[in-house]
Amino acid sequence: MKAKSLLSVLLLVLISTMAFANGQQEAAERELPAPPPFSSAASADDEGAVKPIKASEEPLKIAVLGLENNPFWIPVKEGAFKAAEELKSFNCTVEWIVPSGTSHGASVFGTAIESAMIQEYDAIATIAGDSGIVPYINKAVDAGIPVATFNSETDTENKRVFFVGADLYQQGQRAGQYMAEALGGQGKVGVITGFFSVEAHELRRLGFEDYLEENAPGIEIVDRVENQDQADIAYSLSQDMMTANTDLSAIYVTAGGPFGVAAAVEDAKKVGAVKIICYDFVDETMEYVQKGVITGTIGQGPFAQGHDPAVRLFNYIVAGEVPEAGRLLTEAAFVTKDNISKYWSK
Amino acid sequence: MADAVSVSKGQKEKASLLSKIMKQRETGVFLVLVLLCVVMGFASPYFWKPQNIFNILRNMSTIGIISIGMTMIIITAGIDLSVGSMVGATGMVTARLMYMGMNPLLAVVLGFAFGFFLGAVNGLMITRVKIPPFIATLGMMSVARGLTYFFATGIKGAVASNIPLANSAVGFMGGGYIGPIPFPVIEMVVLVLVFQWFLSNTVTGRQIYAVGSNAEAARLSGVNSDRIQIFVYTLTGGFCAMSGIISAGLLSTAATNAGTGTEMDVIAAVVIGGASLSGGEGSIRGAVVGAAIMAVIKNAFVLLHLPAFVQTITLGVVVVLAVASDGLRKKGQPGK
Numbered sequence: 163m164k165a166k167s168l169l170s171v172l173l174l175v176l177i178s179t180m181a182f183a184n185g186q187q188e189a190a191e192r193e194l195p196a197p198p199p200f201s202s203a204a205s206a207d208d209e210g211a212v213k214p215i216k217a218s219e220e221p222l223k224i225a226v227l228g229l230e231n232n233p234f235w236i237p238v239k240e241g242a243f244k245a246a247e248e249l250k251s252f253n254c255t256v257e258w259i260v261p262s263g264t265s266h267g268a269s270v271f272g273t274a275i276e277s278a279m280i281q282e283y284d285a286i287a288t289i290a291g292d293s294g295i296v297p298y299i300n301k302a303v304d305a306g307i308p309v310a311t312f313n314s315e316t317d318t319e320n321k322r323v324f325f326v327g328a329d330l331y332q333q334g335q336r337a338g339q340y341m342a343e344a345l346g347g348q349g350k351v352g353v354i355t356g357f358f359s360v361e362a363h364e365l366r367r368l369g370f371e372d373y374l375e376e377n378a379p380g381i382e383i384v385d386r387v388e389n390q391d392q393a394d395i396a397y398s399l400s401q402d403m404m405t406a407n408t409d410l411s412a413i414y415v416t417a418g419g420p421f422g423v424a425a426a427v428e429d430a431k432k433v434g435a436v437k438i439i440c441y442d443f444v445d446e447t448m449e450y451v452q453k454g455v456i457t458g459t460i461g462q463g464p465f466a467q468g469h470d471p472a473v474r475l476f477n478y479i480v481a482g483e484v485p486e487a488g489r490l491l492t493e494a495a496f497v498t499k500d501n502i503s504k505y506w507s508k
Numbered sequence: 509m510a511d512a513v514s515v516s517k518g519q520k521e522k523a524s525l526l527s528k529i530m531k532q533r534e535t536g537v538f539l540v541l542v543l544l545c546v547v548m549g550f551a552s553p554y555f556w557k558p559q560n561i562f563n564i565l566r567n568m569s570t571i572g573i574i575s576i577g578m579t580m581i582i583i584t585a586g587i588d589l590s591v592g593s594m595v596g597a598t599g600m601v602t603a604r605l606m607y608m609g610m611n612p613l614l615a616v617v618l619g620f621a622f623g624f625f626l627g628a629v630n631g632l633m634i635t636r637v638k639i640p641p642f643i644a645t646l647g648m649m650s651v652a653r654g655l656t657y658f659f660a661t662g663i664k665g666a667v668a669s670n671i672p673l674a675n676s677a678v679g680f681m682g683g684g685y686i687g688p689i690p691f692p693v694i695e696m697v698v699l700v701l702v703f704q705w706f707l708s709n710t711v712t713g714r715q716i717y718a719v720g721s722n723a724e725a726a727r728l729s730g731v732n733s734d735r736i737q738i739f740v741y742t743l744t745g746g747f748c749a750m751s752g753i754i755s756a757g758l759l760s761t762a763a764t765n766a767g768t769g770t771e772m773d774v775i776a777a778v779v780i781g782g783a784s785l786s787g788g789e790g791s792i793r794g795a796v797v798g799a800a801i802m803a804v805i806k807n808a809f810v811l812l813h814l815p816a817f818v819q820t821i822t823l824g825v826v827v828v829l830a831v832a833s834d835g836l837r838k839k840g841q842p843g844k
Contacts, residue, residue: 231657232764233669358816387809388816393763394755398567402810405560406552418765425759429683446670446761 192306195482197323204487210241210466212473214252215481222254222479224472225283227274230260232418233444234464238313241468249476256472257283268294275302275309283307285479287471290325292361293318308478310471314362323478324485326470326492328462330362333494334369334416337439337460340496341370341412342378344437344457349411352385352403354396356417366416366441384410391418393425393446400426404436412437412457421446424455443497448506454499461505463492533782534794536833541801548804552811560807562690568803569692570595570751574770575777575795576703577627577744582778583707583720584737585787586641590630591748591774593652595767598623598745599752600659602678603671603762607663612675620749626652627745631738649771660764671762682757692754696796699747704792716740721788776823777802780830801826 206212226242229235239258246256261274271288275298278286286302288295290311296318299309303321312326341351353370356363367386374381384407389396396419404410404426413423413436420440424447427436437457440447443464450456470490477483497505548555574591581588602619606612626648633644660668673679684691707713718726719733727733748767756762780798783790802823809819 230661231668236669385810385813386816390769392765392768393759393761394570394766397759398563398806399810401563401567402560402807405554405557405563406811406813408554419763421761422759425683444670446672 192479194306194308194478195484197308197321198484198486198488200319200322200488202487203329203489203491205491205493206470206486209463209490209492210469212470212477214249214254214473215477215483216252218253218476218480220253222284222476223282224249224254224256224285224287224475225278225281226256226258226468226472227271227278227286227288228258228260228468229289233446234442237443237464238468241465241470242472243468244465245469245472248473252476252480254476258468267291268298271295272298275299278302279305279307285309285472285475287312287475289313290315290322292316296320308475310475312467312471324471324474324488324490326467326474326490328494329489329491330365331369332491333441333460333462334366334371335373336369336494336496337366337414337441338370338373338377340458340460341414341437341439342374342381344439345378345381345411347378348380350382350384350407350409351412351414352387352400352407352410353383354387354389354399354413354415354423356389356391356419358388360417363416370414370416389415389417389419389422393419393422396420396422397426401430404430404432410436412439414438415440417441420456420459421450424450428455443506445506448497448502449508451497451499451502452506458496458498461493461495461497463495466492533789534791534797537781537794537797537801537830540830541797541804544801544804544808548808548811551808554811555808558688560811562688562693564800564803564807565693565696566690567806568799569690569696570754571770571773571777571802572696572796572799573692573699573751573754574744574747574774575781575799576699576792577740577747578774578778579781579783579790579792579795580703580707580716580740581641581744582775582783582785583716583787583790584733584740585720585723585785586634586737586740587645587775587785588630588741588744589642589645589771590626590648590652591744592767592770593649593656594623594626594745594748595752595755595770596656596764597626597652597659597752598749599756599762599766600656600671600764602749602753603673603756604659604663606673606675606678607671612678616678616681616753619753620746623745623747623749623752624742625745627742627748628738630745631741634741635734635737653768656764656766660762668764670764673756673760673762678753679757679760682754683760684757692758695750695754699750700792700796707792712736712739717788719787773799773802776827780827782830798830 228238242258249256261270272295275286275288279302285308287310291314293316300321302309309322310324311322315325353367355367371383385403387399389399400413400423415423423438427433433455439457440459443461447459451459474485554560598619601622602615605615605618630645630648633639634641657668663669680691682692715731715736718731719736723733755766777798778795780801781794805822
């Protein structure tokens, strides 16, 4: 009996919240300019430094839906916090929200978009790892809440206003170019990818391999293996690759755990003989770059990924400013021992 | 005259010993491993290089060590899905404590204590609260991974980050060598020998089998099956701590995703090695051979440049074949 009444009270609360939220959404609807073409791409001159244009008359709330399950997200979060600080005096609060769950997918972020709508955010920035998130994005935009995506997004066209992040295929091509330069166009390369089933990792792998096939026929890919983003598996795989190819000249890592490769190369006393090219600016990777074990690592502007969506959404709502392209591609900086001080300090 | 008799008796014993060995499940699995190695020797000139053999042994050491505990759990008709997460959590706790300036030895001891504690919680959930092992450890799998993130948080703001492991003595546990032999391999071999002896020759060891073959009969004959179950889950938590520290030591870093998916490799190794998921059957020797088979297959695929999807398929096929062959072997036996 007690449980039953508790349940009915809960239900009542739920229904009234939903009704309330619905009413609020209609009230929040405002005239917004059309977004830029979905697939148009550009790199913004003010990447990571975009400023709010003018203060909002009514108080605004922007949600940034991110992840915190690995160190990659540290600068992303810093970016979001910086945006919050900047927008504070423009009558806007920015909140960094981490939905429970560790995947990039719609199961996690779709639900998070729905609850951000219920909480009456005026704009939402989200990670959009797979096409399952499309209906959620469209629902929010239809309700007058503009959505921006960052870090990863689906190719399936949807109503998001803009995307801030890397072009992963292009990153792969860059990696291929740097590899060809590092090896002087000759050698045997092993590829360690996170998961063959993750589109982002595949784009980086294919961009790399396509570039080499076209531009550096002297470089041979001897192996393609999966390390499930784990450093210890990367360590074993690297050992096996060096055993099977005594003349291996480099290892390319598309995703997580490059420091496992670095440790294996160091333990095998092949630093310099086996070059390593990988991604992102996490501390373990950067330490090996500084030591010269990792030849270079490619960035994707994580700070801008956390910072720019909130500020650009704000400008879009308040000043009607439309970003120059649907896809704002972040800088793919190549960090080596020589320029590391510009990007990282211990 | 007397000599002749004793000789023929000895021969008989030898013959029966041989047939006994051939009948044992581990022998079949061991022959598969030998065959695999022979084939690999022909297929790749690098396979038998000592360096490669040591790499394989080192790569299997964490799986091998946890499979000791998992074998005992599976013998009691249980299962532990949380081992991978416990590897992550214990490694992270140890690294975090050291990072905060704790004496490395004490940090390692506390890392182990944490592993034992998580394992004991599994055991208590299963025996005292009567939650089926699959569900209890599924819950722990998530809780322990969450704890890993928790202990990884706060060093660089509020985001979980990998934690560097500075101490070389702890690093030695995972990345050290004695002569040409990687230290984790020695740890694995010692533990396997000790616990194989324990399982076959001690009262508690035999009681583990008793609980798995017929829990009710074991209870009636005075075996405290709850105590046995708590014991095996707790012990497994300790093996996970060992692996967690080895893994962190090898890379000088405790990674937030360390051990993810390990449970499947460990369960596969134990099952290939002859343990029955319905309990009462299994051996640590077998499980280690199972772990070796999987490690050789993984190594083979890189050495032979085979596409990764073939490896994934092959590992699955090996598990199924191992269990199928066991079913066929039992069919031929009287009374089964």
